Amino acid sequence: MTIIQDLGIYKNNHLWIKREDLIPFSFGGNKARKAQLFFQEIEKGDFDCVVTYGTSNSNHCRVIANECCRRGKKCYIISPEECESDTFNRQMMSLFRAKIIYSSLDRVHNTIEDTLNELKQLGYKPYFIEGGGHGNIGTKAYVMCYHEIKKEEEKLGIHFDYIFFATGTGTTQAGLICGQLLCGDQRQIIGISIARKNPRGRTVVMESVKSFLGNEYDANIIEETTIFVDDYTDGYGTSDFRVDSIIDEVLIRFGIPLDDVYTGKAFFGMTEYLKNVSNKNILFIHTGGTPLFFDSLRRRK
Numbered sequence: 443m444t445i446i447q448d449l450g451i452y453k454n455n456h457l458w459i460k461r462e463d464l465i466p467f468s469f470g471g472n473k474a475r476k477a478q479l480f481f482q483e484i485e486k487g488d489f490d491c492v493v494t495y496g497t498s499n500s501n502h503c504r505v506i507a508n509e510c511c512r513r514g515k516k517c518y519i520i521s522p523e524e525c526e527s528d529t530f531n532r533q534m535m536s537l538f539r540a541k542i543i544y545s546s547l548d549r550v551h552n553t554i555e556d557t558l559n560e561l562k563q564l565g566y567k568p569y570f571i572e573g574g575g576h577g578n579i580g581t582k583a584y585v586m587c588y589h590e591i592k593k594e595e596e597k598l599g600i601h602f603d604y605i606f607f608a609t610g611t612g613t614t615q616a617g618l619i620c621g622q623l624l625c626g627d628q629r630q631i632i633g634i635s636i637a638r639k640n641p642r643g644r645t646v647v648m649e650s651v652k653s654f655l656g657n658e659y660d661a662n663i664i665e666e667t668t669i670f671v672d673d674y675t676d677g678y679g680t681s682d683f684r685v686d687s688i689i690d691e692v693l694i695r696f697g698i699p700l701d702d703v704y705t706g707k708a709f710f711g712m713t714e715y716l717k718n719v720s721n722k723n724i725l726f727i728h729t730g731g732t733p734l735f736f737d738s739l740r741r742r743k
C-alpha cells in the first residue's frame with residue numbers, strides 16, 4: 443500500500459499523487475509492484491533462473507535483476523544494442539550480476555527463444571518474464587493498485603475524476619482499467635504514452651484488458667474506457683525544455699523527483715491535457731524510475 447499525497451491546488455484542480463516510487467524495494471516503481479507477483483509464481487514453481495528483456499533504461503530489468511540476485515537465481519537480460527547507454531539502471535544490473543545478452547533490435551525475439559532453448563538444453567529451468575512485466579500477472583498487480591486507490595478515496599471522502607500516469611507496455615493502464623470496469627466506476631483513466639503511437643498503443647492496452655477479463659466481456663465498454671494519449675512521444679522528454687522545466691518545478695515545489703523518460707513526460711502531458719479543466723480531483727500515479735532522474739541530472743550538468 444503506497445501513500446497518496448495531497449499536493450493541494452495545482453493549476454485550477456486539486457492534485458494528489460500516489461507514490462509507487464516509494465515501494466520499499468529496489469527504488470520502487472510499478473516494476474517493483476509487478477515483480478512481487480512474478481516472484482510469487484517463480485517461488486511456487488520449480489525455476490532456477492529468469493530470462494527477461496529491456497534496454498539499459500529499463501526499471502523492470504533492474505528490479506528483476508535485484509530480486510534474482512537476492513534469491514540466488516541467475517538473471518539473463520536480452521538487450522537491444524541500438525538502445526545501449528551508460529545508465530544507473532545498467533550499472534545496477536551488473537552489480538546484481540545479471541548476464542546481459544546483446545542483440546540487434548530485430549533479432550530480440552529470436553535471441554530470447556535461443557536463450558531459453560539453450561538454458562533448457564543445459565538442464566536449467568528458466569522462467570520467462572516479458573519486457574516491462576507485461577502480461578496478466580502484471581495486469582493483476584495494477585488491479586490490486588486500483589483497489590488501494592478505492593480504499594484511499596473512501597478514507598479521504600473524495601472521488602478522483604481523473605487518473606494520469608506514464609504508459610509504456612500498457613500493463614499498468616490495463617490493470618487500472620480492469621479495476622475500474624470490475625467496480626463499475628465512472629472516471630477517466632488516462633495513460634500518457636511515452637513511446638508508442640496510436641492505434642497500436644491503445645490496441646495493446648485493450649488486448650491486455652480483454653486477456654485479463656476474458657473474451658465474454660463487452661468489447662464496446664473496453665473501447666469507451668481506454669484513453670491512450672500519444673501526443674507527447676516525439677520530441678518530448680530527453681532534451682525537451684518543457685519537460686525539463688516541469689521536472690524542475692515539481693522537484694522544487696514538492697520535493698518529488700520525476701525523470702525525462704517516463705514520469706516527467708506524463709506529468710507534462712497531464713498539465714497539457716488539463717489546460718481547460720478546472721475544479722476536479724486529479725490523481726497522478728508516480729510510477730517510479732528514480733535512477734533515471736539521476737541519469738537526467740547527470741546529463742544536464
Ligand SMILES: *Cc1c(COP(=O)(O)O)cnc(C)c1O
Nearest residue numbers: 610611612613614704729730731
Ligand atoms: C515501465 C514504466 C512505465 C510504464 O509502465 P507499463 O506498465 O509498461 O505501461 C511507467 N513509468 C515508469 C517509471 C516505468 O518504469
